[in-house]
Amino acid sequence: EDKVVQSPLSLVVHEGDTVTLNCSYEVTNFRSLLWYKQEKKAPTFLFMLTSSGIEKKSGRLSSILDKKELSSILNITATQTGDSAIYLCAVLFSGGGADGLTFGKGTHLIIQP
Amino acid sequence: NAGVTQTPKFRVLKTGQSMTLLCAQDMNHEYMYWYRQDPGMGLRLIHYSVGEGTTAKGEVPDGYNVSRLKKQNFLLGLESAAPSQTSVYFCASSQSVYQHFGDGTRLSIL
Numbered sequence: 696e697d698k699v700v701q702s703p704l705s706l707v708v709h710e711g712d713t714v715t716l717n718c719s720y721e722v723t724n725f726r727s728l729l730w731y732k733q734e735k736k737a738p739t740f741l742f743m744l745t746s747s748g749i750e751k752k753s754g755r756l757s758s759i760l761d762k763k764e765l766s767s768i769l770n771i772t773a774t775q776t777g778d779s780a781i782y783l784c785a786v787l788f789s790g791g792g793a794d795g796l797t798f799g800k801g802t803h804l805i806i807q808p
Numbered sequence: 809n810a811g812v813t814q815t816p817k818f819r820v821l822k823t824g825q826s827m828t829l830l831c832a833q834d835m836n837h838e839y840m841y842w843y844r845q846d847p848g849m850g851l852r853l854i855h856y857s858v859g860e861g862t863t864a865k866g867e868v869p870d871g872y873n874v875s876r877l878k879k880q881n882f883l884l885g886l887e888s889a890a891p892s893q894t895s896v897y898f899c900a901s902s903q904s905v906y907q908h909f910g911d912g913t914r915l916s917i918l
Contacts, residue, residue, distance in 0.1 A: 704848075729906055737812075737898065737909035738851075783851065787905075796907060800850035
């Protein structure tokens, strides 16, 4: 059975700290891995990773995929209270006539001022 | 450009009642999806559609039905609501890569 596991499930840090969120997967017919940020409503897209070892970066956020280890990390440097959210990892796979996303349970990140 | 719009935003039902959640997208996307999100469970796929007139089961389809009569709309029906279906329901659409999500429908079954 396909599976996506995120760790930690929750994390509380102080403003200014750097955090690393983890995502590991066991998915057949892997295509890509996606990170989403979910605040109060809809998940919003952050990154899509397809190739191993290539870092994607957007401001203080960065992410990298390790296909050999079947995992990805999401780094946030100099955290701010606005970074508080649930971070979702999802793996896109091919199969059954449609591409599907399998989501992890998410990491609930709380940034304290 | 509205993106993905879900109606209603909130609803309270009694056990045994039926209702339909509506998802509309204006991006001309082929694929549409219904998820439910429960505390500690992440997002779980209920049903999805790869195009107008087609539907398929996801991970947790029992107790739900869907229809995609028009490309821009994807309806999720609860035939006989049960307390276990209390959840936040998200609709998403995509063309090929990442999925665009609606703001969710919070549904409570008493």
